[in-house]
Amino acid sequence: MILPPAAWHAIEAFIVLNALLLLVAYVTLLERKFAARMQSRIGPYYVGRPHGWLQPIADALKLMMKEDIVPTASDRWVYNLAPIVFLVPCLLIFATIPFAPELGVADLNIGVLFFLAVSSLEIVGLFMGGWGSNNKYALLSAMRAVNQIISYDLPFIFAALVPVLLAGSMQMSAIVAAQQGLWFVAYPVVGQLAFLAFLVATLAAENRVPFDILEAESELVAGFRVEYSGMKFALIQLGEYAHMLGTSFLGALLFLGGWLGPGPAALGPVWFLVKAILIFLVVTWVRWSFVRIRVDQILAISWKLLLPATLVLLLATGLVVAVRGPGGG
């Protein structure tokens, strides 16, 4: 049977989406286990012995069965739409990520641009949730979210543009191909600095401690999602972890050479996954080690330090490329 190309893409997207959701679920288990080890405890254990391998499934089932509460004073349309508006861009970013050469939904020639543009859209859903809940904690959190994400998207984009400059292309597969000789994280000076800036901006863009002021459960209880329950809460949680995973994949692609690694080419996706998980674990490690900093301090770090630094870095990279020509090595 011959299917039109659009149908193939739909099937491909369906498989990627489901594999992704499963991966996201198990990334939460990984984080919980990792955090538990850091805190000298064991973490999930009893649901699916040994070591709670069924815990993510149990969590999802529990959230599905929870009562869905809509506050009477909320702005119903905005409130109900917000989780979806939040989730869709978080899943959409995976569209342009190739997991190996020729293995992905769409290897756009503006892949990086698409990723950055779509991932900034999550702020809309976030703000809708905070506004529509009609809750003061949620509103404060939404205000913080807009502040923070706008401040950190710029350094994030600048840091992500350094490998783009080095590779001379915005296509994900081309960027990986350019790292054949030398991963961009090993590129003298600019590569390391850009990777560092990328990690810091990632923490902020993903709202992880020490930059998790929008959730800030000790001040704002749960931030913008304080009124959400049941499946809507699950969608928000899912979106957050999907975004985090997507950014880790992006980091692995841009800096750690994507699927490049020793062994046969068939091992490519495995290498890619390992690298992405490594970035995810670094972010998790930071998260469980530091206390949260204040909103004004977060903005000061972004505008006074990170933004000028990444801007200078981008210019410096431009100079390097002009002198040495694009490509690693």
Next chain:
Amino acid sequence: MPETQTKQVVEVGYGGNERLMMNMGPQHPSSHGVFRMILTLEGETVVAVDAVIGYLHRCHEKLGETLTYVQYPSIASKTDYVAAMTSELAYVSAVEKIGKFEVPRRAQYLRVVAAELQRIASHCLWLGTWCLDMGGALGGGATVFLYCIREREMVLDRFEELTGARLLYGFHQIGGTRYDAPPGWDKKVRETVDFIEARIDEYEAMLDDNTFFRVRTQGVGVISRELAQEVGVSGPLIRGSGVSYDVRRAEPYSSYQDFDFVVPVETAGDCYARYRVRMVEFRQSIRIVRQALDGLPEGPISSRPGVKSVGQVRVPKGEGYTRVEGARGEVGCYIVSDGGPKPYRMKWRGASFSNLAVLPHIVPGHKVADVVAIMGSVDPVFGEVDR
């Protein structure tokens, strides 16, 4: 907060200075029990705070009048349930003062060991919950919290061996202590404090030079020396503001004059200064515990016979006030006796209550995030605030 003021400002309209009233508590992740703060916010900045207490009021002072001198010490531990030993000690010392009951030296030393171990346990909980406030339950704060609870647990195990209880002890009785140290207990206590001392080094390594921790605590919630003295704060708060005041040193009780220890003083008056004071207190408490165990005299543990009936202790007519240095500051107990088996009137001076009074003076001008950091550095226990 007067209502008129709020309404007036909201009418001003745009300009970034509209005010928002936000209710923090009584059920809130960082309200340390049941404490309600009505915050008036301009954006993220707090312009006024209205503290509402009384959600945990249990008529403790009235209870003190209806329960006999034998019964009440185990209830006294419920005022400050995080550091139960010191509130018991305050009560029995007041009764002993009025009745001029003698306390054997062994009992005095045991009381010191118990009080100092209690201080260690209480400070462990303080550090953990404070970091939880600043770092959140899903962040580095939870990590510190779990480490601290692990150490507190060891102290509670020692208390369990001593009294059979882990939170509310009933260890003290009029004229001495109710329980003697079981055989081998002092060795276990020594091991525990050695272990905790090493762990305190770890906390300091984790927090002292941690940039994120410092920017959250330094210069935040500054209590000036004058304000501290005017409001009447005590304990680590007043020592963090440059006043060297410690009841153990100013008015030694329970043979504290026998022990060699330092009263830490910091002059900055901010959250970080209070953190430093408490970290030094950890070590000083460990020092005192070691000295007390070294010099633990033999002999009886009580000058009075064991408890057989609730009306057993009668106290002559008179009144007395004693104060002890609790983990949170000066814990005072005032008793008026009419000669019967119960006090005619009793009054608690809770350290947390007086310390909490400083909040409206220092919170305005800070950000919302600082409110919880300041609250945590004050370390209130609401059983003691509301009584």
